[in-house]
Amino acid sequence: MANIILQIAGGIMLLSLVLSLYRFFSSGTLVNRVIAFDTMTIISISLIAMITHYSGRTIYIDVALIYGLLSFLGVVVVARYLEKSL
Amino acid sequence: METIALITSFVLILIGLYGILSQKNILKMIVGFSLFDTGLHVLIVTVGYIRGGTAPILDQVTGTSNVSDKIVDPIPQALVLTAIVIGLGVTALMLAYALKMYQEKQSLDIRDFKELKW
Amino acid sequence: METLKIIGAIITLIGSLFLLLGSIGLIRMPDVFTRIQAGTKASTLGTLLSLLGLGIIYFDMAGKIFLLIVFILITNPVSSHMLARAAHFIGVKKADLTVVDKLEEKGKNHETKNSAK
Amino acid sequence: MNLLILITLSVIMLVMAVTAVVHKKLTVAVLATGVVSLMASVMYLLMAAPDVAMTEAAIGSGLSTIIFFYVLNKIRKAK
Numbered sequence: 001m002a003n004i005i006l007q008i009a010g011g012i013m014l015l016s017l018v019l020s021l022y023r024f025f026s027s028g029t030l031v032n033r034v035i036a037f038d039t040m041t042i043i044s045i046s047l048i049a050m051i052t053h054y055s056g057r058t059i060y061i062d063v064a065l066i067y068g069l070l071s072f073l074g075v076v077v078v079a080r081y082l083e084k085s086l
Numbered sequence: 087m088e089t090i091a092l093i094t095s096f097v098l099i100l101i102g103l104y105g106i107l108s109q110k111n112i113l114k115m116i117v118g119f120s121l122f123d124t125g126l127h128v129l130i131v132t133v134g135y136i137r138g139g140t141a142p143i144l145d146q147v148t149g150t151s152n153v154s155d156k157i158v159d160p161i162p163q164a165l166v167l168t169a170i171v172i173g174l175g176v177t178a179l180m181l182a183y184a185l186k187m188y189q190e191k192q193s194l195d196i197r198d199f200k201e202l203k204w
Numbered sequence: 205m206e207t208l209k210i211i212g213a214i215i216t217l218i219g220s221l222f223l224l225l226g227s228i229g230l231i232r233m234p235d236v237f238t239r240i241q242a243g244t245k246a247s248t249l250g251t252l253l254s255l256l257g258l259g260i261i262y263f264d265m266a267g268k269i270f271l272l273i274v275f276i277l278i279t280n281p282v283s284s285h286m287l288a289r290a291a292h293f294i295g296v297k298k299a300d301l302t303v304v305d306k307l308e309e310k311g312k313n314h315e316t317k318n319s320a321k
Numbered sequence: 322m323n324l325l326i327l328i329t330l331s332v333i334m335l336v337m338a339v340t341a342v343v344h345k346k347l348t349v350a351v352l353a354t355g356v357v358s359l360m361a362s363v364m365y366l367l368m369a370a371p372d373v374a375m376t377e378a379a380i381g382s383g384l385s386t387i388i389f390f391y392v393l394n395k396i397r398k399a400k
Binding site for chain 1: 322323325326329333336340346348349352355356359360362363366367369371374375378379382383386387390391393394
């Protein structure tokens, strides 16, 4: 029972990953694409946590730990680049 | 499962090669090189994958007896781990050269640099 | 034990529904600032809920998951704040429905300081 | 389930790689390369290589994007 619910949750996460890809290609300014990139990083952190459950190794959560610590750097650099103060 | 990853990595390598060969802008060529690098890393990791194996880190799941039946091959992973870091160094070196070339001629087009032709 | 697992799975399902809401908001919202709000706030809540559900299922990961929740709560609003600030300063067009812009009213002082530098 | 995740990641990776090569703007190409690295990191995790996934997440998606935007900023200043 719990496994089936968790698989449905993983499917919904994949669907939202694909839906946020739509914003990358429509409406051309750079800020919109950076928003899509930011949302995709956040979604993939929880996708990594779900892969931890599917493969049954609890050590995979360390990857999500590293990613949650470092993923905001890219977005901050793009924001400073847009603000012309890098 | 390995087949899909192999096809993906091969197409990625081809896209990167097309980007290196067809673009005129130097920075776009470096982007193509970066894609080529990523595809090559995925290819090497996929070659080391064994169906049904888990990560080669010992804990309660793998146990300590007959470990080699349960884990994947750790050698390609160690090779790729080195290759990623070296790839970052190569990319940074290429970007530094591109910056120097831009300061020399005020242009990023590869057709403006004719001194190296013979 | 089984009921605890089902409770954790349902919390994870609610979290993934919030992630789906976040990306639907990313498509439907009219301008940049509302898109930043939808894409960051809903996604942060969704990630926190799904990690919390996994922490209920696996008790031995609970320490690492607590650390991960703290990291996400610190880093994620920082990035979206920087992005919204940059989008405001480069003059991204706002939607017609915008009623108040406090940074615009307060921003004369800041802009003169920026241009003097 | 792992197969479904792998197929979705592959499709996103290939679409982003084509975008990175074909698109005219440099900033969009660099961002698309970052997305390719991000998807490759999750794919390494499916291929049972968490150490490689950690390194790729830190270097490929974080540091590489930072270096590219640093150089783009330098070129924009020199113009």
